[in-house]
Amino acid sequence: MVQGFVRTGLSSRMRKGVAGRLEEKGHASQLGISTINLQRLRGGGMTCSGWTVRFDNVAETAYCNIQQNHAPHSVCSESCAAGQRMLIREGEPPCCYNCVLCPEGEVSNHTDATDCMKCPEDQWPNESRDLCMPKTEEYLSFSEPLGAILSSVSTFGFLLASSVLCIFIKHGDTPIIKANNKTLSYFLLVSILLCFPCSLLFIGRPGRVHCWLRQGLFSTLFSFAVSCVLAKTITVVIAFRATKPNSSLRKWVGSAIPNSVILTCSKTQVLIYGIWLASYPPFPDRNNQAFRGRMLLECNEGSPSFHYCMKIFLGLLALVTLVVAFLARKLPSGFNEAQHITFSMLVFTSVWLSFIPAYLSTTGKYTVAVEVFAILSSSAGLLGCIFAPKCYIIIVRPKMNTREHLMGKYLLKN
Structure with missing residues (x-):
């Protein structure tokens, strides 16, 4: 193949023994040689970037018929643009x-x-x-609709729990509050009250303090709340069984057992949390692989083992509480709230069981939103199922808030 001839400023490489010249308006003109690649066409012709070339097999001379007013390109393809x-x-x-x-x-x-x-x-x-x-940064922010709704619900839940706590403190000497260990009710209300604003740690740009606190604080608060529910249930069971003649449970009546349950469960969760922070603390991270063109700002848990360990402990504690409350549900309702506790723990466990597949099937900020929703839902379940019936009697039906009424319900069933 002939590989070249050139006009001024262009380059060409000619095969040995092959001459090159351009023919313009019927006049052949000899040119200086530089480089240009020519390709043979079907039928004996050649091409040079839009220029027509005749190849003379006899004279072994390449001719270009100049039909334009500009010089030929030294490539057979157009330039590639940026990108x-x-x-x-x-x-x-x-x-x-x-x-x-x-x-x-x-x-x-x-x-x-x-x-x-x-x-x-x-x-x-x-x-x-x-x-x-x-890259565009992505995280669940307070300014977007989803973050604004969740933060509003959290604030409303906090105010509602605070109102219930004030009602209980004001009417702390009434029979319906004293019937099921007033101190445990206060502890439970305070823990639920703190669970609502705890969800706000999951919203906003992740920082070091947010990452340190949000998973551990949330798990610890919920463990304390569920242990209070378990202690209340155990208190009811012991108090009722101890009324039977020659019962061996009389020596366990009092605050020793409930306090031991709360301290043991809470200390276990705090111990796990402390080891987690001391060894592999969570930290803010930038995930560049989750999305195309977006950078996910998230909290890296540091050690997934400690994270799952806290969640598993909380799940086992909730399951034990549910079983104990279910077994105590048939005790006289005038003396206990086991039925309400059973229903509240059913709501609690249902929320977190449905949370698992929802958490695993979502990505990015929606994973955080699912966890926030689970925290708010389970907190509202505990608050509504356990304390709403009592608030109804205190505010709407104060005549039912008497010892005679509570004892009457028990005597009526017996």
């Missing part, structure tokens, strides 16, 4: 190539690039793929 790279055509000369778009995550910022450059981890190509742009 593209050259892909050499297989089996053809190096000057013949296709222009292909840079791969995802890469750019080229000049024409006729042979390779594309990969963007840094915190950047992403623009639409034309000729410039790396900072």
Whole structure:
């Protein structure tokens, strides 16, 4: 194949023994040689980037018929724009190539690039793929609708729990509050009250303090709340069984057992949390692999083992409480709230059982939103199921808030 001849400023490589010249308006003119690649066409002709070339097999001379007012290009393909790279055509000369778009995550910022450059981890190509742009940060913020709704619900739950606590303190000497250990009711209300604002730690830009506190504090508060529910249930069972003649449970009547239950459960969770913070504390992290063109700001749990250990302990504690409350549900309702506790623990366990598949099937900020929803739902379940009936009697039906009424319900059933 003849590989070249040139006009001034162009280059060409001629095969040995082959002469090159241009024929313009019927006049042959001898030119200086530089490089241009010519390709033989079907039927004996050649092409040079839009110029027609006749190949004379006899004289072994290449002719170009100049039909334009500009010089021929020294390649057989147009230049590749920024954002593209050259892909050499297989089996053809190096000057013949296709222009292909840079791969995802890469750019080229000049024409006729042979390779594309990969963007840094915190950047992403623009639409034309000729410039790396900072990735969009993603997290559950207070300003977006979902974050605003969840934070509003959290604030409302906190105010509602505070109102219930004030009602209980004001009417602390009434029979319906004293019937089921007033102190435990206060402890439970305070823990539920704190669980609502605890969910706010999951909303907003993750920081070091947020990551340290949110999982551990949430698990510890819920463990304390559930242990209070368990202590209340045990108190009811002991108090009722101890009334039977010659009962061995009389020596256990009092605050020793409930306090031991609460301290043991809470200390276990705090111990796990403390070891977690001391060894592999959570920290804010940037996840560049979760989404294309977006950077997910999240809390890296440091050690998933400690994280799951706290969750498993909380789940086992809730399951034990549910079983004990279920076994005590048939005790006289005038003396206990076991039926309300049973229903509240059913709501609690149902929320967290449904949380598992929802948590695993979502990504990004929606995973955080699912956990916040579970915290708010389970807190509302405990507050509503255990304390709403008592508030109803205190506020709406104060005549039922008497010892005679409570004893009357028991005597009526017997």
